[in-house]
Amino acid sequence: xxxxxxxxxxxxCSILVFLHYTLRPLLAWRASPDFLIIALLLAAVRVRPGxxxxxxxxxxxxxxxxxxxxxxAGALAMTLIGFSWSKLKAVFFADHVLLNGFFLFLGxxxxxxxxxxxxxxxxxAELLMQILVWSSLSAFVTAVAxxxxxxxxxxxxxxxxx
Amino acid sequence: xxxxxxxxxxxxxxxxxxxxxxxxxxxVLPPNLREPxxxxxxxxxxxxxxxxxxxxxxxxxxxxxxxxxxxRRDTLALAAARVPTLEADNDRLRQILGLGSKLQWGFIxxxxxxxxxxxxxxxxxxxxxxxxxxxxRSLVVAPEGIVGMVxxxxxxxxxxxxxxxxDFRVSAMSADGSAFGIVQPHIPGTAILNPSQTGALQSERWxxxxxxxxxRSTLKPGAVVYSSGLGGIYPRxxxxxxxxxxxxxxxxxxxxxxxxxxxxxxxxxxxxxxTPQRGTAGLNNVWAEVGSVDSATxxxxxxxxxxxxxxxxxxxxxxxxxxxxxxxxxxxxxRRDTANTADSIARVIPGAPVIPRATAPxxxxxxxxxxxxxxxxxARP
Numbered sequence: 001x002x003x004x005x006x007x008x009x010x011x012x013c014s015i016l017v018f019l020h021y022t023l024r025p026l027l028a029w030r031a032s033p034d035f036l037i038i039a040l041l042l043a044a045v046r047v048r049p050g051x052x053x054x055x056x057x058x059x060x061x062x063x064x065x066x067x068x069x070x071x072x073a074g075a076l077a078m079t080l081i082g083f084s085w086s087k088l089k090a091v092f093f094a095d096h097v098l099l100n101g102f103f104l105f106l107g108x109x110x111x112x113x114x115x116x117x118x119x120x121x122x123x124x125a126e127l128l129m130q131i132l133v134w135s136s137l138s139a140f141v142t143a144v145a146x147x148x149x150x151x152x153x154x155x156x157x158x159x160x161x162x
Numbered sequence: 163x164x165x166x167x168x169x170x171x172x173x174x175x176x177x178x179x180x181x182x183x184x185x186x187x188x189x190v191l192p193p194n195l196r197e198p199x200x201x202x203x204x205x206x207x208x209x210x211x212x213x214x215x216x217x218x219x220x221x222x223x224x225x226x227x228x229x230x231x232x233x234r235r236d237t238l239a240l241a242a243a244r245v246p247t248l249e250a251d252n253d254r255l256r257q258i259l260g261l262g263s264k265l266q267w268g269f270i271x272x273x274x275x276x277x278x279x280x281x282x283x284x285x286x287x288x289x290x291x292x293x294x295x296x297x298x299r300s301l302v303v304a305p306e307g308i309v310g311m312v313x314x315x316x317x318x319x320x321x322x323x324x325x326x327x328x329d330f331r332v333s334a335m336s337a338d339g340s341a342f343g344i345v346q347p348h349i350p351g352t353a354i355l356n357p358s359q360t361g362a363l364q365s366e367r368w369x370x371x372x373x374x375x376x377x378r379s380t381l382k383p384g385a386v387v388y389s390s391g392l393g394g395i396y397p398r399x400x401x402x403x404x405x406x407x408x409x410x411x412x413x414x415x416x417x418x419x420x421x422x423x424x425x426x427x428x429x430x431x432x433x434x435x436x437t438p439q440r441g442t443a444g445l446n447n448v449w450a451e452v453g454s455v456d457s458a459t460x461x462x463x464x465x466x467x468x469x470x471x472x473x474x475x476x477x478x479x480x481x482x483x484x485x486x487x488x489x490x491x492x493x494x495x496x497r498r499d500t501a502n503t504a505d506s507i508a509r510v511i512p513g514a515p516v517i518p519r520a521t522a523p524x525x526x527x528x529x530x531x532x533x534x535x536x537x538x539x540x541a542r543p
Contacts, residue, residue, distance in 0.1 A: 021211045025218040026225075050177030057181040061188065065203035066212070067285065069327065071196050072188030079181040083174075118189070121283070121328065126350045126367065 009046055012153055013039040031137040033145035036063060037108050040082050041100065041146065042153075049086040056082025070119045077114035081107045100150055105143035109135055197314060204316060212287070212319070216275065257305035258432050264448045268440025270294050272302075272320075274309075274430045284327035286310070286430065291318045299395065301436040307401030307424030307449065308332065308389065309433050324430075325402070325423055326368050334372060334402050335390040341379035342390055343372040345402050348420060370403050370421040373413065381405045381419055388449070397445045 020035035036059050044052035060078030064071045085103060112135035116122060122130055188196065204212070230247075233240040262269065273289040290296055292315045302309040302322045310330065314321040323330060326347045334345040348369040372387055381387075385405045391398030403421030411418045 017211070018214065021214040022218040025215050026222050028222065048174055050174035053174075053178040053181045057185060060185070062203055062207050062211075064188070065200040065208050066287070066321070069284065069323075069329075071191070071200055072185050075188060076182065076185035079178070079185055083178045083181075122367075123349060 005046070008156055009043055012156065013043050016042065016149070029141070031134060031141050034108055034111075034138065034142045035145070036078075037081070037111060037142055038104065038146040038149055040078060041085055041104055041107065042150075044082045044085040045089040047086060049083050052082040052086035053079045054082075056080070069121075070115065073115055073118040074111075076118070077111045080114070081111060097147055097150055097154075101143045101147040104146040105139045108139035108142040112138060201314065201316060204319075216289075219275065254305075254429075254432070258434070261303070261305045261434060261448070265434065265436070265440065265445075268437045268443065270296055270435040270437065272296075272433055272435055274302075274322075274433050284324045285313070286322050286324060288312070288320045288322055288433070288435065290435065291316045291320050293317050295437060296320050296435050297438060300438065301396060301400075301441055302433050303400060303436060304425050304430060304433050306426075307403075308396065309425050309430055311395070312435060320435075324427060325370060325425070326427065331393070332396045332402060333390045333392040334387045336379070336381055337386050337388060341375050341381055342392070343375040343416075343419075345370050345372050345387065345421065347371070368423060368427055369406070370423055371409070371411075372403075372405070372419040372421055373411070373416065375417040375419060377415075377417060379417070381408075381417075383407050386424075387419075387421055391444075395441075397441045399445045399449055401449050 016035040016039035020039075023035070024032045040052075040056055040059055043055050047055070056078035057075050060075035061072070064074040067074070085107065088103070113131055116127060116130055116135070188199070191199075230244060234244055258271070262271070270290055272294070275287040275289065286302075286309075288296070288302070296312055296315050298312055298315055300312040302312060308325055310322045310324040310327065312320050312322045325332075325345075328347060328349075330347055332345045333342070335342045348371045350367060372381075375381070383405050387402045387405065389396040389398060389400040389402055401424040403423045406420040406422050409418050409420045
């Protein structure tokens with residue numbers, strides 16, 4: 001990735017982080033899109049797996065700082081997701097929008113599962129309901145938002161030949 | 163070339179492993195080591211993001227207000243529909259003002275920001291921090307009762323755990339002081355609820371449990387549970403919850419009760435943070451006169467009963483008087499009617515039998531004192 005692409009990716013990720021802390025409170029949905037996950041995907045498929053893991057760790061730790069009971073859980077989940085996405089990008093979903101959407105869904109769902117399991121705040125049927133219904137719904141909304149964002153940003157993200 | 167690829171792969175694995183290790187370490191860090199890291203992040207990297215979120219929530223509030231204004235302008239009916247909301251807001255503010263006036267000193271008003279992220283269901287961010295005088299382990303209360311406890315304090319904001327947080331515990335008692343126990347969050351699935359309880363509850367997630375109540379002490383549904391002040395953190399007399407019913411747990415030597423929290427988590431917006439000095443000074447007469455609630459209730463009921471008895475006896479006396487009066491009136495008129503009928507028959511049919519007048523004693527100033535010329539005796543030859 002050259003400097004121009006790096007700067008573009010950084011700007012777009014910043015916009016997504018901005019949206020996460022502005023659009024989500026404005027919408028105030030129970031299953032709202034997770035723009036941090038979308039930003040992580042955007043960055044992870046453009047960097048090396050190790051760097052993607054570091055980015056995921058940083059984003060997760062920052063979001064964990066506001067959660068007293070789950071410090072480190074978000075960092076763990078984001079690290080796993082970032083590294084996996086970066087590893088899988090060449091094999092499965094280089095630039096395919098729908099595959100990106102599917103992996104966004106999967107990533108967000110895995111994130112929710114990890115958080116729910118690590119926090120240990122729910123048990124039994126309630127945990128199952130949270131994972132199967134609300135986490136899936138949240139993952140779906142995130143995937144839809146991610147696909148829309150990727151389609152809108154595609155002209156900006158494409159590397160232009162010199 | 164192959165060596166370079168192997169090196170970069172190994173480098174990625176090492177970075178990944180380091181991140182995973184750091185994440186795991188962060189998860190198991192003790193609070194006194196974890197808090198400096200989290201606090202530094204909050205004050206540096208996350209602070210502008212929280213400010214962004216606060217701004218977004220203000221925008222949302224403004225948007226909702228504008229929408230409501232538009233609806234109000236549209237039709238009078240919608241404006242009327244807004245009245246309950248205004249009343250609720252007004253009531254809420256009155257309650258806050260009332261609580262402030264009862265507390266008199268040693269409290270810091272703060273706004274509670276909720277719903278910051280996935281993992282913050284049981285914590286709230288308060289808009290006041292150490293600059294405003296908030297300290298760690300300060301109590302957070304609302305007009306309805308206990309909200310939680312401040313866990314972390316930054317200069318301009320602080321984080322508090324709610325009563326539903328897994329770490330929350332408070333020593334509690336019934337209003338008359340006959341039952342004591344420990345209140346802790348209710349974890350769904352760990353206790354057996356009655357069918358009536360499960361039917362009445364929409365979600366067990368925010369409920370509380372009063373554990374360790376001696377078997378000789380029973381609490382009825384609807385009884386209010388207050389903090390007892392025995393734990394040393396929460397002073398005596400703050401409402402914690404209302405008894406829903408008894409539940410079966412693994413604790414065979416004591417009773418456990420399911421409580422509905424006094425404070426609705428969805429309605430936590432404005433709160434009061436008590437300073438440690440205020441908590442030490444006690445909170446008697448702020449929420450209730452704990453200990454005399456039952457006797458006061460009994461006195462009120464007894465007074466109501468005696469008033470009801472008085473009213474009933476007065477009503478019965480009035481009814482009796484009305485009946486007596488009606489009976490007297492009826493008797494008099496019947497007597498007069500009988501006499502008139504007999505007279506008229508005698509006048510019309512000569513030789514007809516004389517119907518004696520009413521046998522009831524008559525006053526001296528009636529027929530006996532005024533002999534009538536048209537009587538039967540006078541008409542006969």
